[in-house]
Amino acid sequence: MLMSGKADAKKEETAKSPSSYEIEESVLSIIDSHSEEKSPLLPILQDVQKAFGFISPQAMLEMSETLDIPLSQVYSAVTFYNEFRTKKRGKHLFRVCIGTACCIKKADAVILELEKELGIQCGQTDGKGLFTLETVNCFGACGLGPIVEVDGRIFSLVEPKKAKALAEEVKKKEGLQK
DSSP states (O other), rough: OHHHHHHHHHHHHHHHOOOOOHHHHHHHHHHHTTTTTTSOHHHHHHHHHHHSSOOHHHHHHHHHHHHTOOOOHHHHHHSSSTOSSSSOOOSEEEEEEEHHHHTTTTTTHHHHHHHHHSOTTTTTBBEEEEEEEEEOOOSSSSSGOOOOTTTEEEOOOOOOHHHHHHHHHHHHHTSSOO
16 A cells, blocks of 8 residues: 555656656757857756756756756756755745754754654655755854744744644645644
C-alpha cells in the first residue's frame, strides 16, 4: 500500500512537470527576448525560473547550447546565487534559520516539529507540491532566534509548539485540517 502511494505521488508530480518540448520552446523564447543584451545569462535564468519555478538540467543545457557558453558556466551561476533553485518548491515554503545563535536556541527541535507536522524531511517538498521545508544559514536577527519564515513572513522566538501552530495554520488554509 505504501509503495502505491509513492507511485501515485510520483505520477502526480510527473503530470505537473512541463514536457521537454515546453521547456525547450519556453527557454528559446526567453533567450530570444534577451537577444539585445550584452550579458544576458542572469536575466535569462531569472525569467526561466519565473516561468517554471526552478531551473531544470534541460533548461540549463538549452541555455548553454543556444548561448554557446559552457554548461559549467550556466550551472555555476545557478548554484552560486541563492535566488536560483534546481528543484521545484512547494506552494508553501517553510525556512528555518540554522545560524549559530538559532542552533544554540534549539532550532533543531523546531525543524523536527515541522518535519513531523508537514510529513517531510528538511530539504524536501511533499508529493502534492504543497510544502517545502528548507534551512537558511542566517536571517540576521540572531537575538530573536530561532527564526522561521513561512511564505515570506518572519516569525521570531519560535519554539516547537509555535512551529506546530504555524504548520497547522497553513494546513488549515489548504483545507487539510479543521
